Amino acid sequence: MVCLGNICRSPVADVVMSARVAEAGLDEVVEVFSAGTADYHVGKGMDPRSAQTLTAAGYDATRHRAQQFDHAWHDEVDLILVMDHANHADVTAGRERARVRLFRDFDPVDAGGEVPDPYYGGEEGFGEVLDMVERTSAHLVGLLADVVGR
Structure with a gap:
């Protein structure tokens, strides 16, 4: 899961997707982690508004520490x-694109859209991101379960 700073969108997707993967019993075959394309927040926890939104929804937001995307992951994941789309351009610059997709390519409601960055907006943006991430993660885990035969 990749966004710009790894403190809002991608950690929310990481936490939610990790929870869904574990609930589906896929945590032994699917590893989820997140990163940012920029190094602004490396080592820091997620944005307090993201953490609060996750915590209010019953997720554990305490373990996240921001890290920067490593292009070596193209060969490892x-x-x-x-x-x-900006994250897509940063991640694919001069690289193979086949393994890089928009998270919302798997959104059952609005496939192919972007997850908007709530950082400069109001509190409601963080809830909207969580809603998108939850439905997309649920759909994606269903697809993963089909792939691994569970």
């Missing part, structure tokens, strides 16, 4: 999910 099966799928890189980015939150918007």
